[in-house]
Amino acid sequence: MEDALEINGLAKDYGDFCLKNVTFSLPRGYIMGLIGPNGAGKTTVIKLILNLLRRDEGSVNIFGLDNLTSEVEVKSRIGFVHDMPIFYEHLTLKKLKDTVAPFYLDWDEMAFHRLIEEFDLPLGKRFSRLSRGMKMKFALALALSHRADLLILDEPTSGLDPVFRRELLTKLSAFIQDERKSVLFSTHITSDLERIADFITFIHNGEVVFSSRRDEVLEKWAVVKGGPELLAEENRSLFRGIRRREFVVQALTADRAEARRRLPKDILIEKASLEDIMFFLTRGNGHA
Amino acid sequence: MYRLMLKDLRLHKRFVVGFGIAYVIYMAIFYSRANNPGAVSIFGAFLYAIIPLLVFTREDKFKAAAFNLSLPVTRREILQARYVLGWLVMLALYAGTSLLTIAIPGTKLGLSAVFQVKVVLLVIFFMAVVFGMLMPLVVAFGWTGMIVFLVFIQVLGIVFLFLANLFRPAISAAIRAIGEFLGSAQSALGPAGSAAALVVALLLFSYGSFRTSLFLFERKDV
Numbered sequence: 001m002e003d004a005l006e007i008n009g010l011a012k013d014y015g016d017f018c019l020k021n022v023t024f025s026l027p028r029g030y031i032m033g034l035i036g037p038n039g040a041g042k043t044t045v046i047k048l049i050l051n052l053l054r055r056d057e058g059s060v061n062i063f064g065l066d067n068l069t070s071e072v073e074v075k076s077r078i079g080f081v082h083d084m085p086i087f088y089e090h091l092t093l094k095k096l097k098d099t100v101a102p103f104y105l106d107w108d109e110m111a112f113h114r115l116i117e118e119f120d121l122p123l124g125k126r127f128s129r130l131s132r133g134m135k136m137k138f139a140l141a142l143a144l145s146h147r148a149d150l151l152i153l154d155e156p157t158s159g160l161d162p163v164f165r166r167e168l169l170t171k172l173s174a175f176i177q178d179e180r181k182s183v184l185f186s187t188h189i190t191s192d193l194e195r196i197a198d199f200i201t202f203i204h205n206g207e208v209v210f211s212s213r214r215d216e217v218l219e220k221w222a223v224v225k226g227g228p229e230l231l232a233e234e235n236r237s238l239f240r241g242i243r244r245r246e247f248v249v250q251a252l253t254a255d256r257a258e259a260r261r262r263l264p265k266d267i268l269i270e271k272a273s274l275e276d277i278m279f280f281l282t283r284g285n286g287h288a
Numbered sequence: 289m290y291r292l293m294l295k296d297l298r299l300h301k302r303f304v305v306g307f308g309i310a311y312v313i314y315m316a317i318f319y320s321r322a323n324n325p326g327a328v329s330i331f332g333a334f335l336y337a338i339i340p341l342l343v344f345t346r347e348d349k350f351k352a353a354a355f356n357l358s359l360p361v362t363r364r365e366i367l368q369a370r371y372v373l374g375w376l377v378m379l380a381l382y383a384g385t386s387l388l389t390i391a392i393p394g395t396k397l398g399l400s401a402v403f404q405v406k407v408v409l410l411v412i413f414f415m416a417v418v419f420g421m422l423m424p425l426v427v428a429f430g431w432t433g434m435i436v437f438l439v440f441i442q443v444l445g446i447v448f449l450f451l452a453n454l455f456r457p458a459i460s461a462a463i464r465a466i467g468e469f470l471g472s473a474q475s476a477l478g479p480a481g482s483a484a485a486l487v488v489a490l491l492l493f494s495y496g497s498f499r500t501s502l503f504l505f506e507r508k509d510v
Contacts, residue, residue: 075360
């Protein structure tokens with residue numbers, strides 16, 4: 001089956017920031033988390049997928065269609081939620097829905113009302129009067145009401161309370177249950193992804209550091225803890241990031257099995273969380 | 289295109305209707321007291337073109353460009369809808385103003401004066417020029433682009449007045465020469481030919497404006 005999303009060699013130069021050779025793919029029926037620190041290039045990737053930015057190089061294929069030449073068809077099959085859901089603030093939710101719905105041939109009015117009820121959203125209220133969480137819920141209701149095959153969400157959980165974050169994650173898991181729909185979900189709250197993502201793509205300084213299955217990432221990457229002897233020259237090739245304190249050294253490795261084999265038995269090797277990986281790769285000094 | 293026009297109308301209905309009605313009444317009163325429909329019409333044409341442009345700059349106010357461009361439409365379609373809607377609004381304002389001008393008691397302008405073919409064509413031509421010049425700026429720079437252009441026009445006017453005082457004979461001669469050229473072209477073409485030439489110029493200018501706007505819009509990062 002074709003991929004829901006396939007990105008090849010995507011590049012965008014802003015002058016002071018550059019997205020370089022971004023390549024990854026998301027198979028149908030899965031959730032991919034796009035992670036990276038603030039300013040890593042996550043939003044740029046999403047904007048390039050939605051053709052809000054002009055790419056310098058590369059290609060973006062959605063369900064096998066180029067996002068530029070088949071723009072309308074591609075966007076009809078995408079549900080989007082931007083990091084700051086910006087709509088015309090002076091309109092009520094009902095009027096906003098009436099504005100958006102005619103653009104989608106597959107608009108499902110019943111599904112929309114079901115979601116509005118489920119999210120407890122007041123249709124008669126102006127968008128500007130909603131809290132950030134409610135704005136996000138409304139954006140999600142719109143995105144889910146036109147039978148989209150691919151949901152693209154840019155930092156949907158930042159600034160939301162834990163209850164709604166959990167609700168949202170449940171919703172996303174339910175969305176992909178038919179194994180045809182997919183989700184691309186950018187965030188820097190990595191715990192959300194550990195719950196639901198099937199694939200993880202990590203971006204740093206405009207480059208993809210890795211793009212793999214979540215289980216594979218969590219299985220392979222590890223945090224190694226020991227004394228200064230860890231920094232011996234022969235060990236350095238194992239590490240992708242190192243953090244030193246006076247008597248303790250912590251290091252990130254992308255090959256747990258190899259580390260276990262090469263390092264002394266008394267060295268502590270723990271599974272790395274996505275947060276650990278992000279931390280070491282972006283802040284870990286003494287990069288090996 | 290129809291959906292996009294409807295969207296813009298729905299979003300800015302109050303602004304268009306409120307501003308439009310106030311403007312039509314103001315212009316009609318102004319017209320009804322004028323002796324020279326041609327001069328007043330040109331002034332009016334400038335303002336007719338500004339109103340739809342103000343509507344389009346409201347997208348900046350709501351920072352809704354990313355939202356609009358995420359919908360399943362192309363940038364070309366968005367722009368086509370805006371050009372058509374812009375023209376509809378301009379023509380509606382012009383028609384409203386003209387009809388009200390005739391209806392105002394004691395008006396100096398009758399039906400024949402307001403709807404002279406020459407005046408109507410001139411108004412449409414100036415609307416096309418102002419709208420066509422400003423639209424690419426609005427597309428590329430939004431509200432700021434339009435304001436900068438209007439300030440530039442003001443400054444240009446001041447510079448022109450200053451130069452006119454300095455080089456009065458030369459400028460008068462140049463204006464006379466242009467007038468004579470247009471006059472001789474008009475007599476050579478005849479009334480129907482002149483009207484047709486004006487319409488062709490208008491269409492070409494509008495098409496050029498659309499192509500420029502599209503070029504800028506397709507390269508714009510949101």
